[in-house]
Amino acid sequence: MKECVHSLLSQSYDHYNIIILDNNSTDGTSAWIRSLNNAKIIYYPSGKDLSIEQNWGRIKEVPKNEFMTMIGHDDLLYPDYLKVMDNLIGKHPDAGLYQTHFDYIDEKGKLIRDCLPMDETQQAHEFIAAQMKRQIDSTGTGYMMRSRDFDAMGGMPENYPNLIFSDFQLWINLIRLGYKATSEKKCFSYRLNQSVSRTTNGMLYQQAFCRYIEFLISLMQMDELIKETVRLYGKDFLLYYCEALSHRILKTPAGLRTIRVSDFIKTCESFSTRLIPGQEFKPLGNLRIWIAKQLDQSSWGRWLFQLYRKF
Numbered sequence: 106m107k108e109c110v111h112s113l114l115s116q117s118y119d120h121y122n123i124i125i126l127d128n129n130s131t132d133g134t135s136a137w138i139r140s141l142n143n144a145k146i147i148y149y150p151s152g153k154d155l156s157i158e159q160n161w162g163r164i165k166e167v168p169k170n171e172f173m174t175m176i177g178h179d180d181l182l183y184p185d186y187l188k189v190m191d192n193l194i195g196k197h198p199d200a201g202l203y204q205t206h207f208d209y210i211d212e213k214g215k216l217i218r219d220c221l222p223m224d225e226t227q228q229a230h231e232f233i234a235a236q237m238k239r240q241i242d243s244t245g246t247g248y249m250m251r252s253r254d255f256d257a258m259g260g261m262p263e264n265y266p267n268l269i270f271s272d273f274q275l276w277i278n279l280i281r282l283g284y285k286a287t288s289e290k291k292c293f294s295y296r297l298n299q300s301v302s303r304t305t306n307g308m309l310y311q312q313a314f315c316r317y318i319e320f321l322i323s324l325m326q327m328d329e330l331i332k333e334t335v336r337l338y339g340k341d342f343l344l345y346y347c348e349a350l351s352h353r354i355l356k357t358p359a360g361l362r363t364i365r366v367s368d369f370i371k372t373c374e375s376f377s378t379r380l381i382p383g384q385e386f387k388p389l390g391n392l393r394i395w396i397a398k399q400l401d402q403s404s405w406g407r408w409l410f411q412l413y414r415k416f
Contacts, residue, residue, distance in 0.1 A: 106134060106178045108214075113176070114143060118187035122147055124167055128160045129153055158263040165260030169252040175261075179296045180246040181210075186292040190249050193288050197226070201282030203249040205292035209242075212298035223287045229280040230330040233321070236273065237338035239345070244295045245272045250279050267305045269313035274320050281328075307354035308363050311372075314346055318376050325380075339381045347373040347388045351397040355410050366401040370394065 113123045122145055127134055129151045138148050149167060151160065164175065172194065176182065186205065193203050209217040220242040227235070235241035245268070258278055265271035276285070305313075321339075325332040351366045370388050377386035388394045400406035 107137065109176065109178055109181060110138075110141075110146075112181040112183070114141075114145065115184050116182065116187045117184050118191055121145065121187055122170060124169070125149065126160055126163050126167075127151060128155050157267055158265070161261045161268060162263045165256050169255075171252060172249055173252045173255060174247065174249040176246045176293075177296070179298070180244075181214075181294045181296075182247075183292045183294070185290070186247075189288050189290050189292050193286055194249075197284075197286035199283045200226075200286035201250070201254060202276055202279040202285045203287070204247055204285060205288040205290055207242075207244070207247055207291055208294040210294045210296050212296065214294075214296075217297060219291070225287055225289070227280070227285045227287070228330070229277050229284075229324075230328070230334040232277060232280055232285060233331060234334045234338055237334070237342035243273065243276065246295050247293045248272075248276065254279055254282060265313045265316055266309035267313065269305055269310055270317035271313070273317060277320075277324070306361055307350060307357040308361055310353055311350045311364070311369055314350060315372065315376075318343075318380065322379050335380060336384075340377070340384055340386060343373055343377055343380060343386065344388060344391060348391055348394050348397075351394050355397050355401050355407060359404075359407075366398045370398060 110123070110125075123143075124147045125138060127138075127148065127150045135148070135150060138146060147167075149163065151163070155163075161175075164173075172190075174190075189205055190203055193205075194200075197203070204223070206223065207220045209220065211217055221240060223235075223241065224231075232241070236243070255275075258275065261268060262271045262274050265274070279285075321331075321335060325335055347370060351369060354362070354364065354366050354369055373388055374386060377384070389398065397410075400410050
């Protein structure tokens with residue numbers, strides 16, 4: 106957290122505030138923040154333990170400047186992030202969402218890889234296509250938007266467990282107000298170590314995924330370009346997550362499990378009739394999905410899968 110705050114205080118652009126929403130920390134965060142004695146920092150303690158959804162939900166409730174960005178406590182902004190964003194807004198005043206390229210780093214700050222390249226401008230259906238084809242890297246950190254738009258949409262959607270896919274819904278809604286503008290410069294780093302998306306169990310992840318599919322289906326009814334995009338790429342997208350989440354469900358501890366792999370496969374089959382009507386969707390033709398279903402039918406199969414994952 107300290108490294109993150111120092112990166113925020115080191116911006117080459119001077120007209121900004123730092124709003125810290127502290128989720129009832131007990132590690133000395135409050136005392137350390139106050140010791141900085143910096144007028145740019147506005148500190149909001151929660152006073153009690155909040156869920157991640159509740160804490161991020163507070164963003165819409167606090168006063169903000171005209172433009173805002175959000176950053177996780179262990180991510181970093183590079184010194185020119187705000188200056189680059191200011192120039193990008195000047196170049197694209199009609200965009201609804203702004204972003205720069207970025208780095209992925211590990212827990213020690215070492216570079217893992219660059220993000221995938223992005224076009225300078227992107228419409229909502231193009232953003233969805235890139236997501237469905239897995240040709241985009243997207244995180245909760247680094248995007249910039251107008252605070253009034255963020256608040257008007259109710260902030261970060263809180264009905265997604267652990268906010269998985271919540272950011273995608275927000276980004277798409279903001280892009281639909283205009284378009285997304287992206288700078289070619291790398292201006293922040295996202296830390297992969299123990300990210301929420303990596304640690305969320307299969308039960309919560311599949312619930313979030315289902316909510317996101319319902320969101321896409323609602324967009325298809327309003328936007329012909331998005332409908333056509335989903336028709337083209339929705340099958341592979343649905344199959345990819347059917348496989349990935351089947352395996353995540355399989356490794357979820359028994360005490361946390363509320364559905365089986367076979368249940369989730371049926372859910373994906375049901376979604377296919379609404380997401381890609383008329384297209385053949387046979388997830389059990391995928392060997393990895395079939396194996397996951399077979400292993401999940403017995404305790405020894407699930408034990409064997411856990412043993413396999415250790416090697």
